[in-house]
Amino acid sequence: xxxxPVITRQDRDELRRQGILxxxxxxxxxxxxxxxxxxxQFGLAxxxxxxxxxxxxxxxxxxxxxxxxxxxxxxxxxxxVSGTVTKKMAPQVVRLWNQMPEPKYCIAMGACAISGGPFxxxxxxxxxxxxxxxxxxxxxxxxxxxxxxxxxxxxxxxKMRGExxxxxxxxxxxxxxxxxxxxVPEFGAHDLEPAKNPDIWQPPxxxxxxxx
Amino acid sequence: xxxxxxxxxxxxxGAHVRAVHDAFHGDLLxxxxxxxxxxxxxxxxxxxxxxxxxxxxxxxxxxxxxxNHEKLGENTTYLGxxxxxxxxxxxxxMTNNWAYALAVEKLAGQAVPDRAEYLRVILAExxxxxxxxxxxxxxxxxxxxxxxxxxxxxxxxxxxxxxFESLSGSRMMCNYQRFGGCRVDPxxxxxxxxxxxxxxxxxxxxxxxxxxxxxxxxxARTQGVGRLSAALAVSAGITGPMLRACGVDYDLRKAExxxxxxxxxxxxxxxxxGDTYDRYMIRILEMRESVKILQQALRDIPAGPIFDSxxxxxxxxxxxxxxxxxxxxxxxxxxxxxxxxxxxxxYRYRIRPPSFVNLTVLEDMCLGHTIADAVIILGSIDIxxxxxxx
Numbered sequence: 001x002x003x004x005p006v007i008t009r010q011d012r013d014e015l016r017r018q019g020i021l022x023x024x025x026x027x028x029x030x031x032x033x034x035x036x037x038x039x040x041q042f043g044l045a046x047x048x049x050x051x052x053x054x055x056x057x058x059x060x061x062x063x064x065x066x067x068x069x070x071x072x073x074x075x076x077x078x079x080x081v082s083g084t085v086t087k088k089m090a091p092q093v094v095r096l097w098n099q100m101p102e103p104k105y106c107i108a109m110g111a112c113a114i115s116g117g118p119f120x121x122x123x124x125x126x127x128x129x130x131x132x133x134x135x136x137x138x139x140x141x142x143x144x145x146x147x148x149x150x151x152x153x154x155x156x157x158x159k160m161r162g163e164x165x166x167x168x169x170x171x172x173x174x175x176x177x178x179x180x181x182x183x184v185p186e187f188g189a190h191d192l193e194p195a196k197n198p199d200i201w202q203p204p205x206x207x208x209x210x211x212x
Numbered sequence: 213x214x215x216x217x218x219x220x221x222x223x224x225x226g227a228h229v230r231a232v233h234d235a236f237h238g239d240l241l242x243x244x245x246x247x248x249x250x251x252x253x254x255x256x257x258x259x260x261x262x263x264x265x266x267x268x269x270x271x272x273x274x275x276x277x278x279x280n281h282e283k284l285g286e287n288t289t290y291l292g293x294x295x296x297x298x299x300x301x302x303x304x305x306m307t308n309n310w311a312y313a314l315a316v317e318k319l320a321g322q323a324v325p326d327r328a329e330y331l332r333v334i335l336a337e338x339x340x341x342x343x344x345x346x347x348x349x350x351x352x353x354x355x356x357x358x359x360x361x362x363x364x365x366x367x368x369x370x371x372x373x374x375x376f377e378s379l380s381g382s383r384m385m386c387n388y389q390r391f392g393g394c395r396v397d398p399x400x401x402x403x404x405x406x407x408x409x410x411x412x413x414x415x416x417x418x419x420x421x422x423x424x425x426x427x428x429x430x431x432a433r434t435q436g437v438g439r440l441s442a443a444l445a446v447s448a449g450i451t452g453p454m455l456r457a458c459g460v461d462y463d464l465r466k467a468e469x470x471x472x473x474x475x476x477x478x479x480x481x482x483x484x485x486g487d488t489y490d491r492y493m494i495r496i497l498e499m500r501e502s503v504k505i506l507q508q509a510l511r512d513i514p515a516g517p518i519f520d521s522x523x524x525x526x527x528x529x530x531x532x533x534x535x536x537x538x539x540x541x542x543x544x545x546x547x548x549x550x551x552x553x554x555x556x557x558x559y560r561y562r563i564r565p566p567s568f569v570n571l572t573v574l575e576d577m578c579l580g581h582t583i584a585d586a587v588i589i590l591g592s593i594d595i596x597x598x599x600x601x602x
Contacts, residue, residue: 046299046302046385056362056367071249086279125279
């Protein structure tokens with residue numbers, strides 16, 4: 001590999017000054033799709049109001065190309081889980097996620113979607129949506145400010161721009177063992193069945209300081 | 213069927229049309245709207261049975277946002293429930309706080325200083341402005357005016373949220389009221405900002421009304437749609453703007469003046485048709501009255517403490533008993549019923565949510581209207597699912 005000519009950043013800048021843009025398919029593809037992430041118009045609770053506020057004139061999510069909230073999961077790229085997911089609602093959320101076409105991303109917005117938040121002790125509250133669907137960005141807050149949502153979106157764009165199209169580091173949706181559908185839990189007699197998707201979520205191992 | 217003059221097919225009644233009509237007539241279609249549906253204001257589900265486009269049966273399904281408020285309230289201290297009340301009706305955290313504080317103050321026999329009472333009125337009326345403005349925006353969104361009216365509404369909402377944020381530290385979840393007063397004393401600059409918002413509000417209302425109130429499409433979509441009779445509204449326990457749109461003169465601020473509402477001059481607007489348009493207009497008129505109350509309160513607010521110095525904060529244990537505190541929230545009567553057994557936690561913590569009770573007449577209002585009207589009727593009830601499901 002070392003004897004192949006490598007185009008350095010300086011070379012590129014020099015070419016750009018001459019009016020020649022040098023890029024790769026991967027870069028153009030990622031640049032394009034990261035600038036038009038269409039979220040699903042899907043509000044769960046309090047955070048949904050801040051999500052709406054982010055799409056209004058003051059915060060203006062359109063600056064980041066994400067103002068097109070789609071009512072149908074078939075047209076959406078991004079699932080913003082904005083609020084408390086209850087055990088009655090969890091099957092519907094997973095089903096919506098399954099209905100979205102790849103490549104798709106998930107933002108867990110707010111404390112409830114991350115971990116159950118203030119309602120964690122509740123008997124009907126799911127303690128984090130990452131037990132059932134893979135989450136890309138976590139935005140803490142109760143509710144997060146619209147600026148925090150915009151920051152989360154920018155982080156997601158950064159993640160998308162760094163994705164590879166080939167090779168061993170391809171994202172989740174290009175890996176051969178990626179499940180097309182995630183198992184939808186059912187509202188059972190006592191709890192959701194299954195209570196988690198063990199392929200994507202395991203309870204964190206408790207960290208105990210070594211005894212001296 | 214086809215001979216009746218009301219049938220849409222009557223002018224076309226030929227043998228062929230009659231055959232088609234007879235073949236399809238009476239086939240009912242059951243549609244499940246929600247829990248993920250753009251028009252249901254959250255995770256609400258309507259099982260609608262349709263004859264053509266006409267609603268013949270509507271079964272609401274809720275519980276998708278049941279967050280165990282009442283159970284959590286029994287397991288935390290009295291003050292610990294205050295932040296949870298913010299999350300009931302997440303548009304109106306200040307009025308929820310006030311209703312809960314009022315219930316606990318009744319239970320504990322706690323007095324509130326004058327300045328705090330004035331502050332509560334100011335914040336409650338700001339909340340009413342905020343809620344009704346957002347409702348007008350969402351109602352127009354449901355009617356199909358996608359985006360623009362809601363943008364106007366949220367522009368004004370941000371101004372009020374800025375006030376709340378600079379006062380309490382949070383935009384939506386204010387957690388501001390305490391048992392025996394308020395948490396932070398506003399600065400003079402805050403009052404100046406509040407006066408500015410109050411002064412500018414009528415101008416926004418004029419602008420909004422000029423664009424919306426006389427709009428032909430809105431009138432065609434809402435007038436005569438979702439009519440609710442006063443008798444049904446009273447017997448179903450409907451409160452708030454929905455009840456007053458039917459012409460029933462019942463406002464807790466007048467009927468059972470809590471706080472310092474008896475000191476202010478304002479009128480209670482009443483509708484006379486009880487349809488969706490009246491429910492929209494009542495909110496607009498109430499906002500104008502709220503501005504009047506705000507002007508009086510901001511003018512008259514006395515100096516002094518905002519918190520009763522004798523109020524107990526640590527180890528707050530009211531003696532055994534029960535109390536029900538209720539106020540006129542923006543959506544209706546919001547009440548908290550508490551039973552104390554003398555310990556630090558309430559024995560029973562019950563919420564009377566206005567939008568849940570108002571939702572019970574949804575089917576009665578929707579029957580006979582088209583499915584598109586059901587959406588706008590639901591929008592005019594002004595539900596928030598955090599409060600409906602609790």
